[in-house]
Amino acid sequence: MKLGLLAGSIALIFTLQGCSKPEATAVQENSQANAVAEQGETQTAEQRYLALVDAYFKDYLKLEPIYATFVGVNDYNADFGGDLTEDYLKARHDLNTHYLAQVRAIDPKQLPADLQLSYDLFVYDRDMALVDETFPSRFMPISQFYSTVITMVQLGSGESAQPFNTVQDYRNWEQRVDGFIKWVALAENRMNQGIESKVVLPRVLVERIIPQLDAMLTTDATQSIFYSPIQHFPESFSEQDKAELTARYQAMIAERIVPALTDLRDYFKQTYLPKSRATDGWSGLPNGKAWYQHLANSHTTTTMSVDEIHQIGLSEVARILSEMDKVREQVGFKGDLKAFFASLSSEPQYFYSDRQGLIDGYMVLKDKINQVLPNYFNVMPKADYVVKPVESFREQSAAGASYESPAVDGSRPGVFYINTYNLKAQPKWGMTTLSLHEAAPGHHFQIAIKQELTGVPEFQRFSGYTAFEEGWALYAEYLGIEMGLFTDPYQYFGKLSDEMLRAMRLVVDTGLHSKGWSREQAIQYMKDNSPMAESDIVAEVERYMAIPGQALSYKVGQLKILALRARAEKALGDKFDLKAFHDQILTSGSLPMAVMENKIDRWIASKQA
Structure with a gap:
């Protein structure tokens, strides 16, 4: 992640915090659901289902206006929302319970196969949302890795989903800032x-948040990232419009944004930091183990126990270490594996000496990968992607790389973010696998193709499941072997190194949150089993502390996709078509693992018939 996201990846997975409309419950406020109910008697099951989920999506966008902006619906660009209010929490609950009851009144057997898949998806979403609201996540609304603050900075920079094309767009942003x-x-x-309930962040994460907020504070409004839209006015603006907006934005930054963020920074330093906790994992919170098991299930979209996931991680780490040692022998390195790690992590020939050189290297790699993609895919995204460095305000705590989806209307490409803060954390030998994962055919393919789908309900186009999305991206790294992109043993080692990261995450994330591991123990485990730079390891471990369970999804998802491919290859033999298999994975949107498995099983049966 994609984030920042995360993301959360942070692919970005559009589970934004701070994006809601609190005035009334969504069902009370909106007539969508009532209209659907009135028409239900005369409609087929298919018509009823499509009308129902369309009504749900419209209600949801009203409840989550920033989410609406990200999916290209600009009706609510001036609204901020209030996900921390009691009104919002009730509205969210009413939305999910109402539509869950409505959809369960429809017999899924009366729906065509593609909508049976969609039905399962919709029910799964509502069920998980209702379980999720039983845990007090609202008491920890900000972390160093992902928060509404970071989202607002990115939106306000003018380089994200918030449009700044008209004078009204600029005024919409002012109003959103008020929220x-x-x-x-x-x-x-x-x-x-949260302090009263003992639901607080670990101390080290609070210590990371404070300098992030410091970096956003400036006594000169023209130096603020929120001033960037003023420096990039559309050519169509009149001089009067420019002058008025410039004055308004300078006042907005100096009189509203900076004071609010200063107050937040002071709150973290003076009030929250002394009350933060000494424990590092979720098990240090009230009911933390049950909460973490829910998060593990939610992110992996499985019912696997935390202990089972931990054991898979240990097994995968051992397997990958063996493969790494074979590479060491192949290149003729004389020392042991730890010495090989140290060499790859420190010798100058493995790193760029300047930031732009790293970005340029990824652009060259993009062209190389693009040349072979048509041999493995029938369906490819219409949208392109660009490579950019992570913004300076978050580079010290951001992940090594992340992806941001393109604009739904095609007006903005996807973004493959590279963290250029520490060039020793960006080895040349890791570039191929990282590009395959974050860009094409990884996150960029999966997310852009999903957004470009036609003939599927809107909620399905914009749903996101970390196990599916990150599992696909890790599968894309594996696919690089078949594409002939890892003939260089050092690049293949990079692939193993990234796979090792995902395997270690199964061990470390579960270790931190269910087995009492400390931050230092987690860092040492990763240092012992990989060539990663220590700064990168620290950022990774602190990310797991901030968003527990998310890191489990990569390896669990990849293993499921590989298992389904193996099942299809065995069942179909000569009839198996890899391009067609990829079509099946990519052309229904993001799916929970069980729903995806059902789809592939039906596809296999249809091919056998």
């Missing part, structure tokens, strides 16, 4: 409740 200012005060109130 954000209120949210900051709400966040402090919720964190105070």
Whole structure:
């Protein structure tokens, strides 16, 4: 992640915090659901289902206006929302319970096969959302890795989903900022409740948040990242419009944004930091082990126990270490594997000496990968992607790389972010596998193709499951072997190194949150089993501390996709077509593992028939 996201990847998976409309419950406020119910008597099951999920999506966008902006619906660009208010929490609950009851009144057997898949997806989403609301995540609304604050900075920079094409767009952003200012005060109130309930962040994460906020504060409004849209006015703007907006934005930054963020920074330093916890994992929270098991199930979209995931991780780490040692022998390195790690992590020939050189290297690699993609895919995204460095304000705590999806309307390409803060954390031998994962055919293919789908319900186009999305991206790294992109043993080692990261995550994430591991123990485990730079390892471990369970999804998802491919190859023999298999995976949107398995089984049966 994609993030920042995460992401969360942070692919970005559009589970944004701080994006809601609190005035009334969604069902009370909106007539969509009532209209569907009135028409239900005269409609077929298919018509009823499509009308129902369309009504749900419209209601959801009203409840989550920033999410609406990200999916290209610009009706709510001036709204911020209030996911921390009691009104919002009730509205979210009512939305999910109402539509879950409505959809269960439809017999899925009366739907065509593709909508049976969609039905399962919709029910799964509502069920998981209702379980999720039983845990007090609202008491920890901000982390160093992912938060509404980071999202707002990215939106306000003018380089994300928030449009700045018209004068009204600029005024919409001013109004959205007003909502954000209120949210900051709400966040402090919720964190105070967390202090009372002992649901607080680990101390080290709070120590990471404070300098992030410091970096956003400036006494010169023109130096703020929020001023960037003023420096990039559309040519169509009149001089009067430019002058008025410039004055308004300078005042907005100096009189509203900076004071609010200063207050938030001071709150973290003076109030929250002294009350933060010494424990590093979720098991240090009230009911933390049950909460973590839910998060593990939610992110992997499986019912696997935390202990089972931990054991898979240990097994995968051992297997990959053996493969790494074979590479060491192949290149003729005389020392042991740890010495090989040290060499690859320190010798100058394995690194770029300047930031732009790293970005340029990824652009060359993009062209190389693009040449072979048509041999493995029938369906490819229409949208392109660009390579950019991570913004300076978050580069010290951001992941090594992440992906941001293209604009739904095609007006903005996807973004493959590279963290250029520490060039020793970006070895040349890791570039091929990282590009395959974050860009093409990894996140860029899966997310862009999903957004470009036609003939599927809107909620399905924009749903996101980490295990599917990250599992696909890790599968894309594996596919690089078949594409002939790892003939260089050092690049193949890079592939193993990244796979090792995902295997270690199964061990470390579960270790931190269910087995009492400390941050230092997790860091040492990763140092002992990989050539990663220590700064990268620290950022990774602190990311797992901030968003528990998310890191489990990569390896679990990849193993499921590989297992389904092996099942299809065995069942179909000569009839198996890899391009067609990839079509099946990519052309229904993001799916929970069980729903995807059902789809592949039906595809196999149809081919056998």
